[in-house]
Amino acid sequence: MKQLAFKLTQTLFVILLVVACTSPKKKIDYPKTDLAQNSLIPKPAKVIATNSAFGLDSSTAIFTNQTFKGFEEVGSYLSEKLKEKLNLDIPVNTFDSETVERIIFINQTDSLELQSEEAYELYIKNDSILINAKTAAGAFRGIQTLRQLLPEKSNDTLSDAPMWLIPSGKILDEPNFDYRGAMLDVARHFFTVDEVKRFIDLLAYYKFNTFHMHLTDDQGWRIEIKSWPKLTEIGAQTEVGGGKGGFYTQEEFKEIVAYAAERHIEIIPEVDMPGHTNAASFAYPVLNGNGLPVQNYIGTRVGFSTFDARKDTVYAFLDDVVREIAAISPSKYFHIGGDESHVTKKKDYIHFVEKVEKIVQKHGKQAIGWNEIAQAAIDSSTVGQLWNEPESALAAAAKGSKILMSPAKKAYLDMQYDSLSVHGLHWAAYIEVDEGYNWDPETYVEGLSKDQILGIEAPLWSETISNSAELEYLAFPRAIGYAELGWTKAEDRNWEDYKKRLADQQPFLDENDVNYYPSSKVDWKKKKDIYKKIEKN
Numbered sequence: 001m002k003q004l005a006f007k008l009t010q011t012l013f014v015i016l017l018v019v020a021c022t023s024p025k026k027k028i029d030y031p032k033t034d035l036a037q038n039s040l041i042p043k044p045a046k047v048i049a050t051n052s053a054f055g056l057d058s059s060t061a062i063f064t065n066q067t068f069k070g071f072e073e074v075g076s077y078l079s080e081k082l083k084e085k086l087n088l089d090i091p092v093n094t095f096d097s098e099t100v101e102r103i104i105f106i107n108q109t110d111s112l113e114l115q116s117e118e119a120y121e122l123y124i125k126n127d128s129i130l131i132n133a134k135t136a137a138g139a140f141r142g143i144q145t146l147r148q149l150l151p152e153k154s155n156d157t158l159s160d161a162p163m164w165l166i167p168s169g170k171i172l173d174e175p176n177f178d179y180r181g182a183m184l185d186v187a188r189h190f191f192t193v194d195e196v197k198r199f200i201d202l203l204a205y206y207k208f209n210t211f212h213m214h215l216t217d218d219q220g221w222r223i224e225i226k227s228w229p230k231l232t233e234i235g236a237q238t239e240v241g242g243g244k245g246g247f248y249t250q251e252e253f254k255e256i257v258a259y260a261a262e263r264h265i266e267i268i269p270e271v272d273m274p275g276h277t278n279a280a281s282f283a284y285p286v287l288n289g290n291g292l293p294v295q296n297y298i299g300t301r302v303g304f305s306t307f308d309a310r311k312d313t314v315y316a317f318l319d320d321v322v323r324e325i326a327a328i329s330p331s332k333y334f335h336i337g338g339d340e341s342h343v344t345k346k347k348d349y350i351h352f353v354e355k356v357e358k359i360v361q362k363h364g365k366q367a368i369g370w371n372e373i374a375q376a377a378i379d380s381s382t383v384g385q386l387w388n389e390p391e392s393a394l395a396a397a398a399k400g401s402k403i404l405m406s407p408a409k410k411a412y413l414d415m416q417y418d419s420l421s422v423h424g425l426h427w428a429a430y431i432e433v434d435e436g437y438n439w440d441p442e443t444y445v446e447g448l449s450k451d452q453i454l455g456i457e458a459p460l461w462s463e464t465i466s467n468s469a470e471l472e473y474l475a476f477p478r479a480i481g482y483a484e485l486g487w488t489k490a491e492d493r494n495w496e497d498y499k500k501r502l503a504d505q506q507p508f509l510d511e512n513d514v515n516y517y518p519s520s521k522v523d524w525k526k527k528k529d530i531y532k533k534i535e536k537n
Helices: 002-021 071-086 136-149 193-205 250-262 278-283 312-327 346-362 371-375 390-398 433-437 468-475 478-487 495-503 506-511
Strands: 046-056 060-064 102-108 120-124 128-133 164-173 179-185 210-214 266-273 333-337 366-370 383-386 403-405 453-460
Touching (some): 060 071, 136 193, 179 193, 366 371, 390 403, 433 495, 453 478
Parallel strands (some): 060 102, 179 453, 266 333, 383 403, 403 453
Antiparallel strands (some): 120 128
16 A cells, blocks of 8 residues: 555656646747757667757756666766756755756656667657656666767856757667676776776766676786685785786775666676686695696786696685675676686686586576687576687587677777777787777677677776776777667668767767877867876876
8 A cells, every 4th residue: 555655646746747847937949959960879779859959957857756766866866967067956856846947757667669678768848858768777878868968068048047958859769789898807907996987987878788897817816705815915916017906805896886786787797717817826826727836927928827627626716706706796697707728628628617607506697708618518598708719609609608799809999999009909900990880799700690699798908008098098989889889770880970979979088088099080079189198096
């Protein structure tokens, strides 16, 4: 009864709200604005313009569905962003009929035409904006579209106070892939909690929904494991080039997870193994399987390290590691690495992958691994992440596994743009902005169908970068294109159209002091020539 009464109360409140907002107000003669001409990224599925506007000003209020979890938080997030950008204090779920003239209503509904859990409908009229979504995640994606529709300047001629005109019309939208991710290697170089949060904020604006953290490698172990304290006491104290390294306490990792969750982004932790394990073996030499004395490592060579795949202690260790991380990681996935394990004998590698997969499953998670894991008899629930061997992706798919598309030649964010770009490597390819955009995850591997593809992820390895400015130089603007590859259907993607919309993202990037690469492939509105170096705190 209480729940029914609450729903009725809420419905009545909405009716009163609408009535109040449609009562006679000072009529505003809005100029014609064309919703279809806005440079939205990712490009929505359907846009219908009605050639008028909604006037966002201090007389606007946000109201949300309060019965379903997360919708009020989405409204509060929007209010915070409007405050940051426009210095407007927009109330959430409070209403004063004397001062409120227009509303933004964020509503839960199960009656969308679209199927995805992240789908949304955006209706923009003169006196109201309605965002309909099945889930809070869908509503959150919808408010990113609304944020992109905000003009850079207010119109000060239509009313007594500044007013920002949002073009009227209707947007129906949903993602092409359920998984749209980026990865950050915090093992080669350590990135602070604040640096990780900043990257997550930028990804959220473009509707990414997963963030993969490469937490361990030869150069450093970056996550606290309480049952094996030397992993951070010893294994976390180095990084490429000899820096001081660092690690996340379990409380700090939970802080990152919670921060991402507020932005409807899932954190996927990775412990790379059986190769890329020198830092762990340096802390605990009993784990080492390459037969050589273990030293700390600050170089960039790969493939020399391995766990001992035939030692029970290794699996007891990994059981503890997976158990502790799984307990603080709500994601259904746990990434087990599996790449470039060159000194592990093939039969030992297969034995190891199959044992670790079972440990991951024991702790309630699905395994993800780089494409080499397809050599093993992996379970159909395990995801194969393609980075360099299409035949491995096909082998994993033949076993029933979904494939995550991250081909190094197209999707690696650490590849240089060209021979002159400041940071990055080029062992896979030079990836200019157009090269990063002009490929199709659905057709990249011949013989792999769309229903076998989980989604797309753009990894950023950190051999050549050590702070947010350098991270952003490699990630942006390419990450924006990968956002569109994951969200927008192939038939709606076109480089000539996209590069114009990308150029229109420049005010957002500049406003947020993003150190993006000013590619000559894009006709930026304002030339940016100087690389701004921001030292790590």
